Amino acid sequence: VIKLISAHIEEVRGIRKLDITFDQANFAISGPNGSGKSGVIDAIEFGLTGEIGRLQGRGTKGLSVAEHGPHVDKTKFPDAAFVELKVFIPALKKNAVIHRKISSPKKPTITPNDADVKSALAEIAAHPEVTLSRREILRFILVEPTARSEEIQAILKLDDIGQIRSTLNTAQNRLQVQQKSAENDVRTSRETLQRHLQITAFQAAEMLAAVNSRRKLLGLAAIEALAADTKLDTGLAETGKAAEFNKQSLLRDLSALENAIAALPNAGKDAVTIMLVTLERFEADPSLLDILHRRELIEKGLNLLDGPDCPLCDKPWDDEDHLRSHLAVKLAKSTEAARLRASLTSAGGELAGEATRVAALLGEVLAIAVGQKDASAQSAIEAWAKDLGQIKSELAGFNAMLALKPRLEAGWHAMPKDFAKKLAALKTAVEDRPDQTAAVDAQTFLSTAQLRLSDYRNAMRQNKHAEAACKAAKAAYDAYCAAMETELNALYESVENDFSSFYRAISTRATRSNSRPS
């Protein structure tokens, strides 16, 4: 804590030249509106911190100390505007003088230039809350309890505390998206394995029953328990026969694709409806897109922000906090547009999941077409898979989604013409292949099962990893929010108590004064 001895103010805000002696005591300033009371507070704040809080934050539209700090007649001569404060530092038992010019707010001249004095004054400069304007105090008093933390941050100019919370939240959201994708991979690989094994429930007992019946036929020992490293085709290589395709498994893959095609009219229907409604909103009000484009620019700017120069236009600002709050005000104006974008993105993600599912089935059937040397089916599958890959990437980007309305109205899947016919022909060709002997069927069943189990295990490992990362990010986010809320609420309580004490003291004095006999 420091105590003010005196202040000399020249050409700052509405003040031409003013000397005030505080003598380390409490000091009250009174006067009519517009007489410059707040200008004195601004000047003291500037002298101590190099900033003027009233020129920052909400509703200030990006005023700056450099442009708006000097007296209106001296805006072209910021060198003429300065504050000189004489202070007493009780902890050091030393007097000091801070001389600070508007033209170089971060380079005060401090006398004496002692390390302990500089350190004490640097600590004060790091506490912009040492001076609060009337506007800031009123805002603090009137704030709703639910918005306390936010208001305290604004008043104390602690936006970077909220910025950390926001960055932790962004990381958490990204990891959630990654986990969703990993979950999709698990589901797809599990369905592929389950289809091959022809089991209704994905349980070890059923899996082993399906596998062991084939192993018994081949004279291989039964697998008693399914462990993490169990190989379903163990011992098979010793038979000396290379694994071939499994006819029944191929037919099941083909049927799965046929079923998926039959279900296409309803697949992703809700997501498509949400997307179309949202796209119509954007069409009806093109200004929403302009707002979003600006928002994106500001978001990028905020991410790149690392100093007092604007990363978007190179404009120099007094300090980073001022610039950051200026961008945050602009960001708050585009909340509705951001909500619509989030809705479109979320529905797009769901639809991309449907496309992934069909693409996975196409991948299995493509291998069959290649094995059957069916060039016509192969090119049709490749073309559709490529198109689904394309729409998946379009569904991942907001700007690309804006052009998808015609496609969504016509049917998002856009199955190639005659595809069903080509698929049917491929299936017939597989059906026409001679039935496999029971031994070959069992061998290929086991080798295919092992391949698909490996894919499933790999997907599970990646999902577990993604899940752990997601959980860690959530734990960190929640812990940070809890710490932030606790500290800010404690601060609020403390300031509230101080306000109450001051108010009681003033009120008591006023009552005594009024009750004196005249």
Add this chain to the structure above:
Amino acid sequence: MTILKQTIVAKFLGNLAEQQLLDKAKIEALRRLFAEDSKIKADDLVKLFTGDEDGVA
């Protein structure tokens, strides 16, 4: 870093350790990240949380 921010970060890291919400390596990595003067980036956090270990203790 303002004192309030320092207090919040210290409490945050302290709670993570005390309640064993994350493994030690990740808490230490977070501590280093917060100790750096530059702004924390979401990419750095994603990398940190996707580290080799499971992460959640």
